[in-house]
Amino acid sequence: MTVSDRSRRTSSAVFVYVLVLVAFQVFLLTVAVDAFQTDHESLAWAAAAVSVTLAAAAAAFLKYLRP
Amino acid sequence: MSDIDAPDGDQPVWKRDFPYEAAAEEEVTRREFTRYLVLGAGTMAAGNVGLAVWTHLRSINTGEPRAIAPVAAIEVGDSYMFRYPTDDDPAVLVRLGENEIVAFSQKCTHLGCVVYYQPEEQRWHCPCHEGNFELRTGAVLSGPPTRPLGRIDVEIRDDGQIWALGRPV
Numbered sequence: 611m612t613v614s615d616r617s618r619r620t621s622s623a624v625f626v627y628v629l630v631l632v633a634f635q636v637f638l639l640t641v642a643v644d645a646f647q648t649d650h651e652s653l654a655w656a657a658a659a660v661s662v663t664l665a666a667a668a669a670a671f672l673k674y675l676r677p
Numbered sequence: 678m679s680d681i682d683a684p685d686g687d688q689p690v691w692k693r694d695f696p697y698e699a700a701a702e703e704e705v706t707r708r709e710f711t712r713y714l715v716l717g718a719g720t721m722a723a724g725n726v727g728l729a730v731w732t733h734l735r736s737i738n739t740g741e742p743r744a745i746a747p748v749a750a751i752e753v754g755d756s757y758m759f760r761y762p763t764d765d766d767p768a769v770l771v772r773l774g775e776n777e778i779v780a781f782s783q784k785c786t787h788l789g790c791v792v793y794y795q796p797e798e799q800r801w802h803c804p805c806h807e808g809n810f811e812l813r814t815g816a817v818l819s820g821p822p823t824r825p826l827g828r829i830d831v832e833i834r835d836d837g838q839i840w841a842l843g844r845p846v
Contacts, residue, residue, distance in 0.1 A: 625707055632714045635721040642728040647789035649782075649827065651729075651736045658722075658729035665722035668715045675708050 624671050631668045635661055738762050739845075744838040745770065745831070748778075751839070756794040758783070761829055761841045767791060768829055770839065771812065778839060781815050782827035792826065801826060 638661045645654035740762025751757050751772045761768045761780075770780035771794050781801065783791050790805035800818060801810035808820030815826030830842040 622707075625711055628711050628714050628718075632718045632721075635718050635725075638725055639721050639728075642725045644788060646728050646732045646735075648784060648786050648824075649732065649736055650786070650824070651732050654725075654729040654732040658725040661722040661725035665715070665718040668718045672708070672711050672715050675711055 624675050628668045628671050628675075631664045631671075635664060638664070739843045740829070740841060742840055742842050744834075744836075745780075745841050746839055747837055748772070748833050748839050749837060754796060756796075759841075762844065768841075769794060770829075770831060773813070776833060778831050778833065779813055779815075780829040780831045780841065781810075782829065782844070784827065785822060786817075786824040786826060787820070787822040 638657045642654055642657040642661075645651070645657060743761065745759050745761070746757055751770075753772050753774060756769055756771045758767065758769045760766055767783035768780060769783045769792070770778055772778050781792075785792050785803040785805065785808055787803065787806055787808050790803050792801045792803045792808070792810065794812075795802045798809075799812050801812065801815065803809070803820065803822070806821050808822040809818040810816065810822070810826050811818055815828055817823065817825060827844060829844055832840055832842060834840050
């Protein structure tokens, strides 16, 4: 495998990983809405904390994505 | 210079035959697309934090003491629906005895459906997913809910009214 191929594959993996993170964000949003509807405050904060962490991780991965 | 602008001899055959240029034909790079994804993730994270703050603000509103209904208007064994602490919060009380009244938020703690008093079973029942709660304490009896119903403190005052005093934190 050439350096270019390896670089392209790594770049694709990062892209897919970010895509998965965003899909998980949608799930967390539904969890937060459920928590809001049932006044479950601790669940709402937990969902928000995980969501912020994932968004930060996605932003960090963007930095390593090949231009 | 794009292919479409190239002299006829330099263009692929298909482009000579179909010389159309689609809107935004320029490629969106993977990095640009991922940037949009990250922006979307950030927006959803902000939404999550906003929902958490909103949930918190609602939970700290435990309500001000307020007259609900004349006690004489509710027979022993009957239920009465009202709204507390805000007009968006359905609640229900049951008069269990001459001077015994219990009140709860009507929101099921599973997914927020409305719970009803079942006099024959002496319990609160959520018809959405068959959740059941104990009549006096609101504790979960069966079904998918894991948390008890939100209790509302009530008392009968000398003016003959049932007063809601607040939600315990």
